Amino acid sequence: MSLAELLSPPALGFVRVAVASPAVRVADVSHNVAAMSAAMEEAARQGARLILFPELSITGYSCADLFYQRRLLAEAADALATLAMEAARHDIAAVVGLPVPHSGRLYNCAVLLADGELVGVVPKTYLPTTNEFYEERWFTSGRRAGMPTVDLAGQQVPFGTDLLFAATNLPDCVIGIEICEDLWAVEPPSGAMAVAGATLLLNPSASNELLGKVAYRRDLVRQQSARCLAAYCYAGAGPGESSTDTVWAGHSLIAENGVILAETERFRFETQMAVADIDVQRLQHERWRNSTFSASEPRREFRIVAFGLPGESAAGSPASLLRPQLARHPFVPTDPRRRAEHCREIFAIQATGLARRLLHTGARKVTIGVSGGLDSTLALLVTVKAFDSLGLPREGIVAITMPGFGTTQRTRSNAMALAQALGVTVRSIPIEGAVRRHFADIGHDENEHNVTFENAQARERTQILMDVANDIGGFNVGTGDLSELALGWATYNADHMSNYHVNAGVPKTLVRYLIEYVAEHEFSGETAEVLRDVIATPITPELLPLDAEGGLAQKTEETIGPYELHDFFLYQVVRFQFAPAKVFYLARQAFGDDYSEGEVLRWLEVFYNRFFSQQYKRSAMPDGPKVGSVALSPRADWRMPSDASVSAWRQELERLKAALGGGTGSEG
Numbered sequence: 001m002s003l004a005e006l007l008s009p010p011a012l013g014f015v016r017v018a019v020a021s022p023a024v025r026v027a028d029v030s031h032n033v034a035a036m037s038a039a040m041e042e043a044a045r046q047g048a049r050l051i052l053f054p055e056l057s058i059t060g061y062s063c064a065d066l067f068y069q070r071r072l073l074a075e076a077a078d079a080l081a082t083l084a085m086e087a088a089r090h091d092i093a094a095v096v097g098l099p100v101p102h103s104g105r106l107y108n109c110a111v112l113l114a115d116g117e118l119v120g121v122v123p124k125t126y127l128p129t130t131n132e133f134y135e136e137r138w139f140t141s142g143r144r145a146g147m148p149t150v151d152l153a154g155q156q157v158p159f160g161t162d163l164l165f166a167a168t169n170l171p172d173c174v175i176g177i178e179i180c181e182d183l184w185a186v187e188p189p190s191g192a193m194a195v196a197g198a199t200l201l202l203n204p205s206a207s208n209e210l211l212g213k214v215a216y217r218r219d220l221v222r223q224q225s226a227r228c229l230a231a232y233c234y235a236g237a238g239p240g241e242s243s244t245d246t247v248w249a250g251h252s253l254i255a256e257n258g259v260i261l262a263e264t265e266r267f268r269f270e271t272q273m274a275v276a277d278i279d280v281q282r283l284q285h286e287r288w289r290n291s292t293f294s295a296s297e298p299r300r301e302f303r304i305v306a307f308g309l310p311g312e313s314a315a316g317s318p319a320s321l322l323r324p325q326l327a328r329h330p331f332v333p334t335d336p337r338r339r340a341e342h343c344r345e346i347f348a349i350q351a352t353g354l355a356r357r358l359l360h361t362g363a364r365k366v367t368i369g370v371s372g373g374l375d376s377t378l379a380l381l382v383t384v385k386a387f388d389s390l391g392l393p394r395e396g397i398v399a400i401t402m403p404g405f406g407t408t409q410r411t412r413s414n415a416m417a418l419a420q421a422l423g424v425t426v427r428s429i430p431i432e433g434a435v436r437r438h439f440a441d442i443g444h445d446e447n448e449h450n451v452t453f454e455n456a457q458a459r460e461r462t463q464i465l466m467d468v469a470n471d472i473g474g475f476n477v478g479t480g481d482l483s484e485l486a487l488g489w490a491t492y493n494a495d496h497m498s499n500y501h502v503n504a505g506v507p508k509t510l511v512r513y514l515i516e517y518v519a520e521h522e523f524s525g526e527t528a529e530v531l532r533d534v535i536a537t538p539i540t541p542e543l544l545p546l547d548a549e550g551g552l553a554q555k556t557e558e559t560i561g562p563y564e565l566h567d568f569f570l571y572q573v574v575r576f577q578f579a580p581a582k583v584f585y586l587a588r589q590a591f592g593d594d595y596s597e598g599e600v601l602r603w604l605e606v607f608y609n610r611f612f613s614q615q616y617k618r619s620a621m622p623d624g625p626k627v628g629s630v631a632l633s634p635r636a637d638w639r640m641p642s643d644a645s646v647s648a649w650r651q652e653l654e655r656l657k658a659a660l661g662g663g664t665g666s667e668g
Contacts, residue, residue, distance in 0.1 A: 377515055398468060
């Protein structure tokens, strides 16, 4: 399979859609058809596979009693065939609006066009008759529609408010259509459509402008997309409509699950368009994991109309996504103010979790291993905050530094200086002698720097921490973080274990920002200075002897890969359950040229291999507070067999590797 096929929009779950406010003239059908055709061409040029036009876009919304004119109705019906052919010519699907006579009544309708055909006709349900609106003068509600088909443009076409349109060539893409006022109702039809499976909700609209209405309209669209766990596309009529008593602005929007992806500029007489990529795969996953959604019972039955969504071959693999900028550090807000709020909340959650455990156990003392690294520093700060909140003396915090074969002067000095500045009890217990005796007991050559050499040190440190905790009548506070749990970068029954794991919900990319926040807002003076130096220290377990110059011989990210990549992978894999090809594609989008394709794929392989093989450590992890949407506790969030096979994921990675030419090294 080629790279283009692996990373094609359907395979990745993306569909590019456009919403347009064309430059219409009231009752000038030929002009409006030309404007809509031009908009189709532009949308297709931008890679869109579907374009949504406003309510009654073929005639104009503000025709009033002209809707009774047979000449206008006939021209609108004839225009449908023209627009269907134009949509096929531009290789795009379209939703257009027009008045449709049916069984002695007139309906305000939206029609889906694809492959030169009329796929289905949906009449408007709620007809406003308040203030400037008077739709019941001309139209009948779709709830009174009787016959399930309508004769339109020479075709018998499915007709009714009970239609959903399923794309046969794009899994998870099911379209539901409601019209303007339907969204403003107490129970919008789109809610029932979503429960019945619609992931892409379309609203052709003609909402006029009033002071303050734009914000309300934007919130309606955004919130309905969130409530329905769907994408919501809204196309508003533009200023070409009649201004006899009201003004239209052409406000069109695209939202996905509570986020506005794109919207048009208002009050422009030329055609306005917004284009965005909808991730229907992601929406489907959100529904699978949302127990409220899955428990919702369909309130009505829908007819599913299958159709082929055009544009698949023309769209190809998108060079870049038309979505809000993809965060390369999804756990870390880019806005400084929001990041500070984020850190304050997380720090409070961590400290409160530990304080609750102290209250429950009645413990007034704890042990904590301090290395001068990021994780142990954050855990110590959380512990101090918990003790302060309970009015416990900081002397009850026994911070133990345990220098070994790979401990540097910098990290040891920082650990001691920080502990002293915070006013906690400091103990230094070297482990080299005890580890050497252990090597002698088990017959291990200390010059063989293998996994035994490293793990023996980690287990010796944990033994010290646990035994001292017993000795002082307290418990041990763990220091490892969420990223290490994901990768299993911890020694089983050593730093993997503690009595309470305060950093269990904090990913590595966020740890330094939390410490930075604490340095700026919680402490000052010498403490803040030490914290800033800790932030600048390379990440290392300090388990291998130093080099000849006394420098680090072991840096974690050189062994397992950059934590910023692994945290990105973790977020996409656990939060959204994306497959390897999609995670790879999104990483390339987020990190650009900072990493080659080969580098991204190499570390993605490492992530999947370690994530599966190290589950047994997570299955036995201690208690610790959840702080965000991604958590790996086997009791609360992540339930995975320790012996699950990674073969299916590896097969997809192998296909990616083959498509890239077989290499996964830095040469890309």
